Amino acid sequence: MLELRAISKTWKPARGASRSLLRDLDLQVAAGETVAVLGPSGSGKSTLLKIMAGLEAPDAGQVWLDGRDISALPPHRRQCGLLFQDFALFPHLTVQDNVAFGLVEQGLPRRLARSQADDLLERFGMQTHALARVWQLSGGEQQRVALARALITAPRILLLDEPFSALDAALRETLRAEFQQRIAQAGMAVVWVTHDEAEARSVGARGLRLVEGALQALW
Ligand SMILES: Nc1ncnc2c1ncn2[C@@H]1O[C@H](COP(=O)(O)OP(=O)(O)OP(=O)(O)O)[C@@H](O)[C@H]1O
Ligand SMILES: [Mg+2]
Structure with a gap:
């Protein structure tokens, strides 16, 4: 079980006002479960995944895996697989x-x-x-x-950040089915970020939308 507990993150740009991206956010993803995350551009979806992976530190809150606080662990010790479009x-x-x-x-x-x-x-x-x-x-x-x-x-956790956004629609469809099958066999906690609601509905048993720092249940 992957758990986010009361995660907060404020983005402080070099100029201009700071923006609260994640506000006291909780999330639980069971082993074998895929959660789809939608949300407007700039809402903090990639930031959320980076915090899970240990690539960015939250301002407050913890990341837990199987009842253990992994917040202080570096990325390579988090048993976390990453698939980022720009990675x-x-x-x-x-x-x-x-x-x-x-x-x-x-x-x-x-x-x-x-x-x-x-x-x-x-x-x-x-x-x-x-x-x-x-x-x-x-x-x-x-x-x-x-x-x-x-x-x-x-890995125990798999994080996908818009894995197919650079591909054409037909290939996206083929790969989605193929990825789902491979992921199902591995029994991981999966968080799948996408802009595509149809993709989100087909991959995620649960769908969430990140808006103004909070996760709202969509289905
Ligand atoms: N290290 C950083 N450098 C620059 N901007 C950052 C950084 N961290 C967060 N931000 C800002 O925080 C906001 C959220 O970024 P994030 O990449 O998490 O959004 P997103 O929901 O993944 O957007 P998209 O759907 O476009 O990928 C953006 O406005 C971004 O400019
Ligand atoms: Mg992003």
Whole structure:
């Protein structure tokens, strides 16, 4: 169970007035559950995910995972997989090494990490691309690699920030179904941010809207 407890965050720009983005916000996401988050541009959706991942600190409140306060843990110790639209793959690495990255970072020997990456790429139907550079792939293939990279460490939490916004409608639909299936098998707490209400309804058993610092239940 992923829990946000009384999270507050104010954005203080270098000039102009500060803005309260998140106000005393609570959220619980059970293992195996996908929650979809909608909300206007600039409402703080990406900030919310960054706080869960440990990439940004809240002004107040805590992040808990399975009954443990993980607020003080750095990102790589939070068992958190990330898939951000602008979280680019490493262009200088092969597809295989992009996917293996999280395991190497955890101290697994490169040979073993690559072999596990190959297994995952095979399951994703991407094994023929293992030694390609990521810039040789299409946008949809790159997002598949990004998902494989996010899943390889078997995270407890998966955070997706508009994963398909750069893709065309047909590919979005195909990948959505494919991602849902892979995510369902992994039993993680999933928070899926999207602008697309149809996508949100199909992925999220629960839908929330972030408005003026609070999460409102949509369904
Ligand atoms: N580190 C930062 N640098 C610049 N602006 C920031 C930063 N952190 C927060 N902000 C501001 O906070 C607000 C919320 O940003 P955030 O990216 O979380 O919104 P969002 O809901 O994800 O928007 P979008 O739907 O456009 O992706 C924006 O107005 C943004 O300018
Ligand atoms: Mg955003």
